[in-house]
Amino acid sequence: MASIHDVAKEAGVSVATVSKVINHYPDVSEKTRKKVKHAIARLRYRPNVIARGLVTGRSWTVGVLIHVPFTNPYVSMLLEGIKTALEHSGYDLMRLSARLNDPDYSFIDHCQSRNLDGVVVFGVEKDHRSIQELIQSGIPTMFVDTDATGLRAGNITTDNRNGIRMAVRHLFELGHRRIAYLAGVSGQDVNELRLAGYREGLEVFSLPYRADYVADGDYSYDSGIRGMNMLLDLAQPPTAVICTSDMAAFGAIRAVEARGLSVPGDISVVGFDNIFEAELFKPRLTTINQNIHAIGVKSIEALIAMIKHPGDPPPVLTEPSSLIVRESTGKAKDA
The missing domain is CATH 1.10.260.40 (lambda repressor-like DNA-binding domains)
Structure with missing residues (x-):
């Protein structure tokens, strides 16, 4: 040898x-x-x-904590980007499991016992006890889609507000004036930013904000069905719906079709993510594209830079979003 x-x-x-x-x-x-x-x-x-x-003085291993079901297509695309960035970095990847709801559990001990050089975190809110402990610990950390920072903690996210504003503009230009929003989990950073973008988009075009046009969800297919059914039951249903994820949009479209209505003939639907399935779904989904693979790559690149240069300030990165127009949006019937 x-x-x-x-x-x-x-x-x-x-x-x-x-x-x-x-x-x-x-x-x-x-x-x-x-x-x-x-x-x-x-x-x-x-x-x-x-x-x-x-x-x-390093273990040459970084951890990734993803507190979201791995069946979520976003997760697989994010992990692919992380793996791409690690291929020639000299670092190994350890997937972390965490009992975040266990009051006797210490995520910091979990990381330190494995001598991790740094951690990428996705799907955990910044106010969670374990996340606050992680920020205070000094372990280099990059948060994905969580607005958390610290002396050795940075974050990366998509331009969520502008993405939703682009969706509102697109629908307004198609003649829609009753534009609803199928939200994510209340209180989460991503949801609050996208909801703010929705309200800002309405304001730009002097459209009223209606609380009954905002349906709570959790980014899932089933929540898309539930939220769309709630909107369709209104005395004056919307003519267009912006969904906070592509999976929710898929569910929303199936709920419309179950009522004997069509997309986009009766109701236009916009998603958010541009996962691979958005191109294959029928009708092909108009959506806000976030470069999930690039977010995975840049989260690792930023983490390794923090490990190598501990005196540098941690980065706060924003990946641009863009509108991908496909078949699920069309002119409003009353336009």
Whole structure:
């Protein structure tokens, strides 16, 4: 089995230079870096992770806590981005399970016992006890879609408000004046930002905000059915509905069809996420695109930067959103 000394001899460099390349130090020329990598490949050298950790003071492992059902298509796209970013980073990934509702459970102990260098968190609200402990602990952390920050904690999210405003504009330009909103979980950062975008969008076009046109949900298919049925039961139903997720939009469309109505003939529906299934669903879903894969990639890139440069301020990143127009929206019947 090849050693680090064999690699250094093969590449014609010092052992220290090989160590710098393995540990991704920036002060190595690209020419030298390539020589070392070629030597590692030729000799099939595999660094000793334990020894590497003793030298660098790192475990070279980051954790990901996703407190959302893994059946959610958003989760698989986010994880794919995370895996892409980790492929050539030198870091391994550990999926974390957490008993966040157990008062005797410490998520910090969970992370520290595994000697994690950093954590990515998705689906847990910033006011949760465990999240506040994590922020205070100093463990480098990137939150996805949660507006939480700290001395060593940053976050990344989509431009949620502008995404919903674009949806309102699109529907208004199609002649819709009775535009409803199928919301997510009340109190969650993402839901509150999107709801704010909905209200702002209505205000731009001097459309009244109606509390009965906002149906609570939880981003799921079933909540889309429930919310749309509630809206359809109103004395004056909306002609268009913006949903806080694509899955909820799919449910909303099926609820419309179950009433013998059509999308977009009778009611237009807009989703949010642009998951893969949005292109395949019938009718093809008009939706707000958030680059979920890029969010996964950038969350890891930002986390590793925090680990490597502990003195730098943690990043707060916003990924732009865009409107994807497909078949589920059309002109209002009374336009």
